[in-house]
Amino acid sequence: MSDHPWNILVLCTGNSARSILAEALFNALGGGRVRAYSAGSKPAGRVNPFALELLEEQGLDSAGLRSKRWDEFAAPGAPALDLVVTVCGNAASEVCPVWPGDYLRAHWGVDDPAAVEGSDDEKRAAFMRAYTALTERILTFLSLSFEDMERAELQRHLDEIGRAGAAAAVPQGLTFSDD
Secondary structure: OOOOOEEEEEEEOOOOOHHHHHHHHHHHHOOOOEEEEEEEOOOOOOOOHHHHHHHHHOOOOOOOOOOOEHHHHOOOOOOOOOEEEEOOOOOOOOOOOOOOOOOEEEEOOOOOHHHOOOOHHHHHHHHHHHHHHHHHHHHHHHOOOHHHOOHHHHHHHHHHHHHHOOOOOOOOOOOOOOO
16 A cells, blocks of 8 residues: 555636535545545636535535645645546536646546536536536545556556446435544
């Protein structure tokens, strides 16, 4: 096992919804094996209130979550990254940010719930769909012995998770608490 948690950067455009949800999920579910961060190429400047509401409902810590530019992670003193995950969706023809460097990369596209127009209930449903999709992918990743895998083998798994939308099923009503 690695002597340090894997540092994972989740990238999106606005860093207000999907990447924020993924950051919180990785950190909650990772059991100390990972430390996740999120950033955007064109950050919205604030976390979407529906994302914060959903995280609170699910019992996930949202303290310290903020919308930020990705260049924070290229600055001196930034954590050394092991994995960069993009979560931009393809349906809206979004352009995903490209992060340079010698890290493992994964693309786990999820439609942007912040782009949904309609009632608050319709928006909440969109956020729940994104949350569920991200949870499935993250649980699938965390089920791997990724710390001990050869790079090429792990990259195949990362690509498969992105293509398949994850093989793991998330139980209905999955919630997290401090209990």
